[in-house]
Amino acid sequence: MGAEVHRVLMAGGQRQVGLSAGPVAALHPYAEQVSNPLRSLLEEPRPSAPPVRVWRDWALLAGVAFVGVLEVLLREDMPLPGLSLVLGVGLAPLLLWRRTHPLAVVATAFGAVAVVDLGLIATDAPALDVYTMIYFLLLPYALFRWGSGREALAGLAIILVPATISFVFNWSGVGDAIGGVAVLMSAFALGWAARTQHGARERRLEQVKSDERVLLARELHDTVAHHVSAIAVQAQAGRALAATRPSSALEALEVIEVEASRTLAEMRAMVRVLRNESPVDYAPQPGVADLARLAGASPAGPRVEVRVSGDLIALPAAIDAAVFRIAQEAVTNARRHARNATLIDVTVAGDRATVSLAVRDDGDPGTAEPAPEAGYGLTGMVERALLLGGTCQAGPCPGRGWAVTATLPRQVAA
Structure with a gap:
């Protein structure tokens, strides 16, 4: 043809077509x-x-x-x-x-x-x-x-x-030949460009999914570690008090049942998401308003007191959730590692620019630092704060105890 x-x-x-060729x-x-x-x-x-x-x-x-x-x-x-x-x-x-x-x-x-x-x-x-x-x-x-x-x-x-x-x-003629080749090459180039753009978009989507799974894994650790720690503390208390105070042992068993049920439900929900199954209906992420859940006395272990002050209204969701998760992880670590502690003090204060969090215990000096095999809790706290443009530090308090302090901006960088 x-x-x-x-x-x-x-x-x-x-049409005139300009060609350029470098030296061979x-x-x-x-x-x-x-x-x-x-x-x-x-x-x-x-x-x-x-x-x-x-x-x-x-x-x-x-x-x-x-x-x-x-x-x-x-x-x-x-x-x-x-x-x-x-x-x-x-x-x-x-x-x-x-x-x-x-x-x-x-x-x-x-x-x-x-x-x-x-x-x-x-x-x-x-x-x-x-x-x-x-x-x-x-x-x-x-x-x-x-x-x-x-x-x-x-x-x-x-x-x-x-x-x-x-x-x-x-x-x-040469002009028609060059024009024809240019048109044909344009079709090739457009096809390859569309392919490359689509591939880059798919890779970005996969990266977003991967990042989301990392966040979910961190949420899984933060939430489940807190519940499991509470279960362990209550089990120890129940065993210690079973002989002398049977009623306290029964209360400990009730707390263990509640914590175990919450842990199982949250693990099942997150595993469904991690396995790419159908979306799960989540309760709203806990925030500053939920810090009271961490407070209270335990039959065995330090008492937790929570104090909130300053402007903490209308915090961004990421900051609100980070404050709770960092406080939760710090309380969990103090319950695990603070020897002879009687009090864990959680203080949150907000102003127009930042939100400050401090979690302190009164345990023996130098005993609250997690061991290397304790997990990724401290790393997760620091990473959360850095991702949001803030800071998080952990170290011994003057005299006694251990402190975790974090400062987060009220506005998350876009």
Whole structure:
């Protein structure tokens, strides 16, 4: 097929095209560098889940068929109108499979064009000239957008066959040749650009999911560690008081039951999310208003007192939750590691710029620092504060006890 492919590939050929080429250097030092991109292209897989046919595909097919028939009816100078109609409109249904089978569609369409071209040349018949076949540019676009790297290279080789035939037997000048190549390369480049952009978006989404799972894992540690610590403390208290104060042992068992039920429910909820199952209905994240849950006396272990002061209204959700989680983790650590402590004091104060948190115990000096194997609680507290633009520190108090202090901004940086 002559002029119709020539017209598709040479569209815009009468425009000036500027080319630039640098000096040709020795190829040997760069052979390995060139092979790496080629290997990467060959190993490039197909994008996942190409979209199925939608109404736009059928509308495109109907539009191509309508324009093809209209062109045959209105153009009096069209050579071989019957063959032009069969080829131009008959190949249009391949558009429906351009995303799911890009190489097969390119091979069929451009292969048919090459066969028809060779037949017309052999019989000395006039070349076909079908404007409608401009839709062929969608096929190399789809090849580089939805095909694998190997399919893209194979399809490129197939496309070069009718393109070469058109250049050789329908030569109309260097300008047209450069314009045709530019149009064809633009289709390739647009397909690859769309593919790259989609891949980058998918990677960003995966990163967001991964970050969210890290946050959920931290929430799991913070919440469950607090409940499990309470269970352990209550179990120790129950065992110590069972012989002398049976009623206290019964109270400890009731607390253990409640804490265990909460722990199990929260673990199940978070595991469902971590396993990508259906979304879970969560209660609102605890915040400053929920700090009173940490307060109270225990049959065995230090008493927790909570004091809140200053402007703590309308805190950002991230800051509100971070204050509670850091306080919860600090209280949990003090209950675990503060020997001979009788009091854990939680103080939260807010002003116009910052929210300050301090958790102090009155245990023996130097005993409240977690051991290396104690987990990631302290690391999690510091990381939370840093992510929100604040600070978190832990260390011994003057005289007795251990303190965890944190300062968080009232506004989270965008």
